[in-house]
Amino acid sequence: MSSREQMLSDVRQALGRKAGQPPAAQPKARIAIPSLPVEERIRLFQERLEVLGGKVRRAATYADAAGVVGELLQGATAVASNAPALRHAGVTAIPNVTSGYSDEPSLRAACASAPFGITGADYGLAETGSIVTIAANEARLISLLPPVHIALLSKARMLTGLDEFYTLHPRPATQSASTVFITGPSRSADIEMILVRGVHGPRVIHVIVIEEELI
Amino acid sequence: MPLIQIQQDEQIRSTVADSKIQRAVYSATARLKEKRSEVVSAEALPEYQELRTQANLIKKHTLENLDYYLEQFEQNLTANGGKLIWARDGKEVADFILNLAKERGVKMLVKSKSMTTEEIHLNEHLEHHGIDPVETDLGEYIIQLAHDRPYHIVAPAVHMTRLDVADVLEKNLKVQREEEPEKQAMIARHTLREKFLAAGIGISGGNFLVADSGAVTIIENEGNARLTTTAPRIHISVVGIEKMIPRAQDLAVFLKLLGRSGTGQLLTVYTSFLSGPRRAGDADGPDEFYVILMDNGRSRLLADEEKRQSLYCIRCGACLNACPVYRKIGGHNYPGAYSGPIGAIITPQYHGIKENPWLPFASSLCGACAEVCPVKIDIPKILLELRKEVVESRASDGDSFTERKAFQMYAWMMRRPKLYALAGKMASTFAGLPGVTSFGPAAKWARTREVPLPAAKSFRDQWRDRKKGAQ
Numbered sequence: 001m002s003s004r005e006q007m008l009s010d011v012r013q014a015l016g017r018k019a020g021q022p023p024a025a026q027p028k029a030r031i032a033i034p035s036l037p038v039e040e041r042i043r044l045f046q047e048r049l050e051v052l053g054g055k056v057r058r059a060a061t062y063a064d065a066a067g068v069v070g071e072l073l074q075g076a077t078a079v080a081s082n083a084p085a086l087r088h089a090g091v092t093a094i095p096n097v098t099s100g101y102s103d104e105p106s107l108r109a110a111c112a113s114a115p116f117g118i119t120g121a122d123y124g125l126a127e128t129g130s131i132v133t134i135a136a137n138e139a140r141l142i143s144l145l146p147p148v149h150i151a152l153l154s155k156a157r158m159l160t161g162l163d164e165f166y167t168l169h170p171r172p173a174t175q176s177a178s179t180v181f182i183t184g185p186s187r188s189a190d191i192e193m194i195l196v197r198g199v200h201g202p203r204v205i206h207v208i209v210i211e212e213e214l215i
Numbered sequence: 216m217p218l219i220q221i222q223q224d225e226q227i228r229s230t231v232a233d234s235k236i237q238r239a240v241y242s243a244t245a246r247l248k249e250k251r252s253e254v255v256s257a258e259a260l261p262e263y264q265e266l267r268t269q270a271n272l273i274k275k276h277t278l279e280n281l282d283y284y285l286e287q288f289e290q291n292l293t294a295n296g297g298k299l300i301w302a303r304d305g306k307e308v309a310d311f312i313l314n315l316a317k318e319r320g321v322k323m324l325v326k327s328k329s330m331t332t333e334e335i336h337l338n339e340h341l342e343h344h345g346i347d348p349v350e351t352d353l354g355e356y357i358i359q360l361a362h363d364r365p366y367h368i369v370a371p372a373v374h375m376t377r378l379d380v381a382d383v384l385e386k387n388l389k390v391q392r393e394e395e396p397e398k399q400a401m402i403a404r405h406t407l408r409e410k411f412l413a414a415g416i417g418i419s420g421g422n423f424l425v426a427d428s429g430a431v432t433i434i435e436n437e438g439n440a441r442l443t444t445t446a447p448r449i450h451i452s453v454v455g456i457e458k459m460i461p462r463a464q465d466l467a468v469f470l471k472l473l474g475r476s477g478t479g480q481l482l483t484v485y486t487s488f489l490s491g492p493r494r495a496g497d498a499d500g501p502d503e504f505y506v507i508l509m510d511n512g513r514s515r516l517l518a519d520e521e522k523r524q525s526l527y528c529i530r531c532g533a534c535l536n537a538c539p540v541y542r543k544i545g546g547h548n549y550p551g552a553y554s555g556p557i558g559a560i561i562t563p564q565y566h567g568i569k570e571n572p573w574l575p576f577a578s579s580l581c582g583a584c585a586e587v588c589p590v591k592i593d594i595p596k597i598l599l600e601l602r603k604e605v606v607e608s609r610a611s612d613g614d615s616f617t618e619r620k621a622f623q624m625y626a627w628m629m630r631r632p633k634l635y636a637l638a639g640k641m642a643s644t645f646a647g648l649p650g651v652t653s654f655g656p657a658a659k660w661a662r663t664r665e666v667p668l669p670a671a672k673s674f675r676d677q678w679r680d681r682k683k684g685a686q
Binding site: 003006008013017024027031032048052082101102104108125128141162166170176180181187190200202 | 239242243246262265266269272273276279280281282283284285286291295301302303307351352353354357370371372373375376377380396397399400403404407408411412425427428429430436437438439441442445446456461462463464465466467468470471478480481482483484485486487488489490491492493494496497498499500504508510514515516517518
C-alpha cells in the first residue's frame with residue numbers, strides 16, 4: 001500500500017469514516033466587517049503602522065506620490081515592480097529607478113544591490129496597519145531584499161481589516177500563487193527579547209496613501 | 216521501579232539552580248504573557264472569546280472529517296501546479312528530500328523555522344547524507360551554530376544571553392566579536408543573505424494548510440520565511456496533517472488569534488499565503504512547489520474523541536509562557552521538540568505513552584494553560600487522561616505493588632479502632648525521629664514534600680480529654 005493509501009486509511013479508520021464519504025456540515029465562516037469611514041480607516045492604519053516603526057505619507061495624486069518617492073530616494077537606485085500604478089504615477093521615470101523585470105536572475109541581481117524597492121499595494125488593512133499584495137505583477141523580492149520598501153496605496157483600497165479582505169477575496173489562490181500581508185518593517189526579538197529591525201527583510205517601510213483613485 | 220521515574224531529574228535540578236537561565240526564561244515569558252494579555256483584553260478585542268470558540272469549532276470539524284479535507288487539499292494544490300507528498304513518518308520525509316536533492320544536484324538548502332522538522336530531526340538526517348541545511352530564523356540560526364536545540368516554540372534562543380550569542384558567532388563565523396543584538400543580527404543578515412541566493416532548495420513548515428485553496432500559510436517576523444519560499448528554485452513545505460483548515464476565510468479567525476497569543480502582535484510582520492509554483496507572468500517564486508503531508512503518530516490520536524483535541528494546537532506558545540512548571544524547568548527538560556504543557560500532552564501521544572510516562576505528571580494541573588489556549592484545548596483534562604493510561608498500563612506490571620499493599624493494610628486497620636489508635640500513637644512517637652523518612656518508598660515521597668509531623672496528641676486523645684474536662 002502506498003503512503004497515501006496507508007495514511008488515508010489510518011485516518012478513516014480512526015474516525016470511523018469511509019472513502020468518499022462527504023463531510024458533516026461545515027461551521028459557518030465567521031466574517032464580521034466593522035463600519036468605519038474611510039478617513040477613520042486611514043487614521044487607524046497610520047496609528048497602527050507607526051507603532052511598528054513604519055511611516056505613512058499622504059499624497060493628493062499619483063503624480064504627487066511620485067514626487068514623494070523622488071524625495072525619499074534622493075537619487076539613489078531603486079527597483080520598481082511592474083504594477084501599472086507605478087508607471088501611471090511616473091515612478092518608473094525617476095532617474096535610477098529600474099523596472100520591467102520579467103526574468104528572475106536579473107530581478108534578483110537588481111534587488112540584491114538596490115537600497116530601495118518600490119511596489120504598489122493592492123489593499124491596506126486599517127486594523128493591523130498592513131498592506132496586501134495579491135497581484136501577479138508584484139514581484140516578491142522587491143519588497144524583501146532592498147533595505148527600504150516604499151509602497152503606493154490608493155485611499156479607495158483601504159479596507160477595515162482581515163474580514164473585509166477575505167470577503168472580497170474568499171479564494172485568493174484563484175488569482176495568484178502568492179498573497180502577502182506586510183505589517184511593518186522586518187523585525188526580530190530573538191536575542192534577549194530586544195527589538196531589532198531589518199533582520200532579513202527591509203528595516204524601513206514607507207506607505208504613501210493617495211487620494212486619487214486609479215481607474 | 217517506582218511508578219514514575221523522572222529521567223531528567225538531575226538535569227532539572229541543575230536548571231532550577233542556574234540563576235542565569237532562570238532569569239532569562241522568567242523575564243522573557245513574563246514579557247510575552249504581558250503582551251498577550253494587553254491585546255486579548257475585553258477592551259482591545261471584545262470578540263476574543265467568540266473567536267476562540269469559532270477556532271475550536273473549526274478545528275474540531277476539520278479533524279472529524281480530516282480524510283475529506285486532505286484529499287480536497289491535494290486536489291487543489293495539484294490544480295495549482297504544486298505536488299503533494301504523503302509521508303507516514305520522519306524517515307519518509309527525509310528520504311523524499313534527500314532523493315530530490317540528489318536528483319537536482321543540490322548540496323545546500325535554506326530552512327525557515329519549523330517545529331515539524333525539529334520533531335523528526337531532519338537536519339541530522341540531511342547532514343548525515345552530505346547535505347548542508349542552513350537555518351535562517353535568527354534564533355534558530357544561533358541555535359544551529361551552537362549545536363543546541365530550541366528552548367521555546369516561538370523563541371528558540373530564549374535561554375541565551377547576548378554574550379552567549381557573541382561567543383557563538385565569533386567562534387563559528389570567525390567574525391569580529393559583537394555584543395549588541397542589533398549588530399549580531401546584521402552579521403546573520405549578511406551571512407544568510409548569501410545562503411538564500413545560493414541555495415537550491417528552500418524548506419519551510421506551515422502554520423495552516425487551506426483545503427479550499429491548496430495553499431500553505433506561513434507567518435513570521437523576519438522575512439526569512441519569505442526568502443526561503445521565494446529565492447530557491449525548489450520549495451518544500453513540511454507540514455503535519457493536523458494543520459488543515461477548510462477555507463481561506465477561516466484565516467480571518469485564526470490569524471487574529473495566533474499573532475496575539477504568541478507574541479502579542481495583531482498580525483506578525485509577514486503572512487504568506489502560498490498556493491503553488493510561480494505562474495506564467497510571475498517575475499519570481501519557485502519553479503517547483505512541494506507540500507509534504509506528515510503523519511508521524513498523529514492519526515493515532517484521532518481515534519480518541521477526547522484526546523483528539525491535542526491536534527487543535529496552532530503552536531502559539533502561550534501555554535509555555537503561562538505554565539509555572541515550564542517557567543521553572545525550562546524547555547530542554549522536556550523530551551522531543553515540543554516543550555511546556557502542549558509538549559507534555561503531544562509528545563507522549565505521538566511516540567507512545569511508554570516512552571515518556573512521567574510527562575503527564577509534570578504539571579500541577581493549575582489550568583493556566585487551558586485559560587490562555589486560543590483554540591481552547593483542555594490540556595489539564597488530557598493530562599489526567601494520560602495519567603490514567605500510565606497507571607493502568609503499569610498496574611498490571613506490578614509496579615504499584617507497594618502502593619496497593621499499603622492501602623490494603625490501611626483499610627484493614629481502619630476497621631479495627633483499637634489497633635488504629637495504637638498505630639497513631641506509634642506514629643507520633645516515631646515519625647519525629649530523624650531518619651524515619653530516609654528509607655524505602657517514604658524517602659522518595661518525602662524528597663519533594665514537607666513531611667507533616669503528627670501532632671503530639673492525637674485528635675482522639677484531645678477529644679477524650681475535652682470530654683473529661685467538660686464533666
